[in-house]
Amino acid sequence: MDTPIRIGVIGGSGVYHIEHLTDIEEVRVNTPFGEPSDAYIVGTIEGQRVAFLPRHGRGHRVSPSRLNYRANIFGFKLLGVEYLIGVSACGSLQERIAPGHIVVPDQLFDRTHGRAGSFFDDPSVGTDGLVTHVSVADPFCPYLSEICHKAVVETGNPAHFGGNFVTIEGPRFSTKAESRVFRSWGMDIIGMTTTPEAQLACEAEMSYAVMAHVTDYDVWHESETPVTVEMVIQTLLRNASVAKQAVVNAIRLLANAPASPQAHAMRDALITNKSTVRPDVVERLRPIVGKYFDA
Numbered sequence: 001m002d003t004p005i006r007i008g009v010i011g012g013s014g015v016y017h018i019e020h021l022t023d024i025e026e027v028r029v030n031t032p033f034g035e036p037s038d039a040y041i042v043g044t045i046e047g048q049r050v051a052f053l054p055r056h057g058r059g060h061r062v063s064p065s066r067l068n069y070r071a072n073i074f075g076f077k078l079l080g081v082e083y084l085i086g087v088s089a090c091g092s093l094q095e096r097i098a099p100g101h102i103v104v105p106d107q108l109f110d111r112t113h114g115r116a117g118s119f120f121d122d123p124s125v126g127t128d129g130l131v132t133h134v135s136v137a138d139p140f141c142p143y144l145s146e147i148c149h150k151a152v153v154e155t156g157n158p159a160h161f162g163g164n165f166v167t168i169e170g171p172r173f174s175t176k177a178e179s180r181v182f183r184s185w186g187m188d189i190i191g192m193t194t195t196p197e198a199q200l201a202c203e204a205e206m207s208y209a210v211m212a213h214v215t216d217y218d219v220w221h222e223s224e225t226p227v228t229v230e231m232v233i234q235t236l237l238r239n240a241s242v243a244k245q246a247v248v249n250a251i252r253l254l255a256n257a258p259a260s261p262q263a264h265a266m267r268d269a270l271i272t273n274k275s276t277v278r279p280d281v282v283e284r285l286r287p288i289v290g291k292y293f294d295a
Helices: 070-077 141-157 175-185 193-201 229-251 280-286 287-295
Strands: 007-011 022-027 040-045 050-053 083-092 103-104 107-111 157-159 162-168 188-193 207-216
Touching: 007 070, 022 157, 040 070, 040 229, 050 070, 050 103, 050 193, 070 193, 070 287, 083 141, 083 193, 103 141, 103 229, 141 157, 162 193, 162 207, 188 207, 193 207, 207 229, 280 287
Parallel strands: 007 050, 007 083, 083 207, 103 157, 107 162, 162 188
Antiparallel strands: 022 040, 040 050, 083 188, 103 207
16 A cells, blocks of 8 residues: 555454445455455545454355464555454353453463464465564553543443453354363453464554454353354344444544554564574565664
8 A cells, every 4th residue: 555554453253344434445465474364445434544354254254263364464564554453252251241241351361272373483484584572461552452442432332441361262162161261260251363363463563452242151151041153143233333333433542643552562572683584584574574674
C-alpha cells in the first residue's frame, strides 16, 4: 500500500465482515510464509483506513490448527499495521463471566502443540540463522487493551478487563476433566486461536489486544448444557452487532494514537551476531528486522 494502514482487525468465528467499512478494496499479499486466510478488506471507519481479515476465511473454511498464523500477521505488517485488534469467540471457565459477556484478557497460557510460533529460525521458509528471544511477559499490549475495554464498555455490554486466556489446540472442545483442570489453574476463558497470534504480533512489533466474546460455559458447568457449535453460533449471532460496534469504538479511540508502544520489541531480542546473518534472511524478514540491520 502507498500509505500505511495503522489499524488492523482480525474477525473470529461469526465475524466475517464489518458493515461499517466504506471505500472498500480487497488486497492480496504475498508473504515468505505463504498465503493468509483470505484477502484483506481495506476500507475506512471513522475517517481512518483499516485492514480487516476474517481469521478463518470467508465462509469459515480453515480450522484453528490449520490457520497460517504467520502469513496472517506478516500480511498485516506488510500493510503497515501498528495496532491489531483480535475478535475471538471463547468459553468461560468462571461463573462470573457469563455467555454474552466480553473479556479483554491481559494474560495468555499456551496449550497448543505443533503450531509455527515464530517468524525466525525456520529453514523451511529460509529464515533460519537468525535467532531471537522476544519477551511475551505481557502478551497483550496494555495500551491497546485499555482502549478495547473502553470501547466495549461504551456499547453497554457487560465487560471484563483482565483475565487469563488459555489457548487449546482444537478443533475439538475440551473434555470435562480438561475444563476442570484449567479452572483449577486459574484460567478465566478458553479459546483456540490466540496462540500463536499474540506471540507473532509481538515479533512483528505490533500492539495486539483481544476482544473475547463469551459464547458458553465450556463443559465444566454442571447446570449448563455442554458447548456445541450450534450454541456458539447462536450466541455469536446475537452478539455480532455488539462486537462490530466495539471495534468501531476502538478505531475511533485510536484516531490520534502515538506510534505503537511495541514498535521496538525486537531491539533486544536479536541474539545472533548480525555479521553472521545471511542477507537473504534479512531481506525476507525486512519488514520486521530491516531497521536493525540498516542502522
